Amino acid sequence: VPCVSGDLSKPTNVTFISINMKNILQWNPPEGLQGVEVSYTVQYFIYGQKKWLNKSECRNISRTYCDLSAETSDYEHQYYAKVKAMWGTNCSKWAETGRFYPFLETQIGPPEVALTTDEKSISIVLTAPKKWKKSPEESSISMQQIYSNLKYNVSIYNTRSNRTWSQCVTNHTLVFSWLEPATLYCVLVESFVPGPPRLTQPSERQCVSTLEDQTTALEVK
């Protein structure tokens, strides 16, 4: 049923939230219509092409987000998306995003962090985050394959002295030496890529204790 366009105010804050190329379009309900049974329809556009395209799973939906990861999976293209609100026979004008460039705008998620300890050192092994994929059967692509200049900002915090060191690394293994024995250290790692400013997501803080100093342990016996 065609609706009367423009009688409803537009959805607001229409934007892509993108992490590891999982690209979700999200928006806020039109002003003054929070809590009202509003439905939404989404379209997207590939910059340089001719037509707006429908996303069938996001037609007449009541939620305020739409997963466009598959439609925007060629990350070297740029895209636009738009959404309109409908309520009864009234509908809003389209509310549009700016130009979205996944290659430059996706947030690089944190790496996997594996820690092993010694008396005075902690070894850290990092595994680059995985790119979003359409289905579990699809082979995994590491974000490292997309961003050859992917780097990591590793921070280690001594819970006894309250001191923190940070180191920027490109390789996936590093060792923090000259640590204090039998001390709890906490590690935080962030991925980043040179280029335009991006939001970052640090890893969860992981804490491990260095081992007892064996020499003093023997003397005690």
Place this chain on the structure above:
Amino acid sequence: QEFQFGPCRVEGVVLQKLWQAFWAVKDIVQAQDNITSVQLLRKEVLQNVPETESCHLIHALLRFYVNTVFKSYRDKAVEFGILKSFSILANNFFVIVSKLQASQEKMFSTRKTARRRFLLFHRAFKQLDREAAVTKAFGEMDILLSWMEKFYQL
């Protein structure tokens, strides 16, 4: 920190500053480009460029940006209050072009294929209204910087 476009080396340009300058104005600039069905820096222009051609191509593109795009866009940059970012980009592009000038003149063998790529861009530019084309070219600098990043070594 330097660019290495095949045999051509360019030192003294901090790419991160160009990114920050463009990113600060990206939304303003791209919002002025209403011809979303046309992309000037298409994949055919910048994808799979052999290293040997990269010097010619980047020289041709940046010289065009300096002599045409920035020259024509300056008044708009003043109008939209983005002169600071505009100047950072324009000055750095001018530095790169000047530094590329000498080295790319010595290479004749790869000029033709690089030229063909540039002409794809230039033809698309010419087909648009002048002001719209300049606005679009300025708005596509993220595509250009993204390609240049591949030749940048910290």
